Amino acid sequence: NAGVMQNPRHLVRRRGQEARLRCSPMKGHSHVYWYRQLPEEGLKFMVYLQKENIIDESGMPKERFSAEFPKEGPSILRIQQVVRGDSAAYFCASSPYRENTEAFFGQGTRLTVV
Amino acid sequence: GDSVTQMEGPVTLSEEAFLTINCTYTATGYPSLFWYVQYPGEGLQLLLKATKADDKGSNKGFEATYRKETTSFHLEKGSVQVSDSAVYFCAFSNILTGGGNKLTFGTGTQLKVEL
Numbered sequence: 001n002a003g004v005m006q007n008p009r010h011l012v013r014r015r016g017q018e019a020r021l022r023c024s025p026m027k028g029h030s031h032v033y034w035y036r037q038l039p040e041e042g043l044k045f046m047v048y049l050q051k052e053n054i055i056d057e058s059g060m061p062k063e064r065f066s067a068e069f070p071k072e073g074p075s076i077l078r079i080q081q082v083v084r085g086d087s088a089a090y091f092c093a094s095s096p097y098r099e100n101t102e103a104f105f106g107q108g109t110r111l112t113v114v
Numbered sequence: 115g116d117s118v119t120q121m122e123g124p125v126t127l128s129e130e131a132f133l134t135i136n137c138t139y140t141a142t143g144y145p146s147l148f149w150y151v152q153y154p155g156e157g158l159q160l161l162l163k164a165t166k167a168d169d170k171g172s173n174k175g176f177e178a179t180y181r182k183e184t185t186s187f188h189l190e191k192g193s194v195q196v197s198d199s200a201v202y203f204c205a206f207s208n209i210l211t212g213g214g215n216k217l218t219f220g221t222g223t224q225l226k227v228e229l
Contacts, residue, residue: 004157033216042118042203042221043158056216091157095215099207103215105150105157 002026004094005074006106013113019079019086021109025094032075033103034067037089049075050098082113116141120204120220127227133191135223137178137204140185145206147171147180147187148217152201161189161202194227201225 005024013019025032030051035043048056049069060067064082069075079086089110093103120137127133139145146165150158162171167182176191187204204220 006157031215035217035219042219043217045216045218048216093158093215093217099209099215101215102160102163103217105159107155107157 004029004092004104004106006090006092006109008109009107011109011111013082013111015083015113016081019082019111021077021079021090021092021111022074023077023092023094023106024074025092026096026104029094029096029104031095031098031103032069033093033095034075034077035091035093037091037108039088043091046077079111082111084113087111087113116145116206116208116218118204118206118218118220120202120223122221123201123224125223125225127194127225129196129227129229130193131227133189133194133198133225135189135202135204135225137187137189137220138185139187139204139206139218141206141208141218143208144182145208147178148205148207149176149178149187149189150203150205150219152203152222154200158203194225196227196229199225199227 034046045059047067064080089108091108092106095103117140148163149161151161162173164171164180170179201222203222205217
């Protein structure tokens with residue numbers, strides 16, 4: 001059973017471009033969480049999705065950021081018109097149930113905006 | 115609001131030394147508590163967890179006890195090894211705030227173990 005797969009591992013974008021980060025949860029997991037880790041900081045929750053639904057997006061910036069988890073395919077975190085401050089590591093985690101279970105993390109996508 | 119405070123690093127120890135990394139939390143109700151470890155260039159791995167007061171989580175020689183009276187979950191290991199060098203994150207999830215297994219993290223403590 002493969003773990004949580006994120007791609008790409010490293011992504012370089014120029015200011016103003018779009019960044020698309022992909023997350024394939026573990027088999028059988030229908031709950032996905034995205035976190036952002038800024039340099040020298042801990043992880044901050046961004047958004048929680050269940051298949052085709054956004055459950056909690058309280059950590060998402062109001063502009064330029066969006067997330068989806070379609071019925072088929074990976075979850076996508078999309079950042080439009082990237083700025084230098086978006087440079088960070090973005091981690092995805094998945095779990096099989098809503099509560100009281102371990103969330104498994106991917107290896108992250110390191111986004112660099114130049 | 116909900117938050118986690120953990121001791122700042124880096125913490126540098128000699129091999130076989132005793133390790134303590136302090137962690138306290140602020141949360142309503144009865145959160146579940148976790149320690150995650152992040153090796154260089156990798157994602158987070160669950161190290162141990164405790165889901166109710168006085169529970170002790172343990173794994174790979176690491177231990178932490180859920181202390182509700184002091185809202186703490188300090189990580190300890192009796193004898194560290196060079197291979198334990200990593201960043202350690204204290205975290206919790208809280209059913210009362212909804213959001214399933216959404217985790218609130220501390221800022222992380224870098225541990226360096228030297229020969």
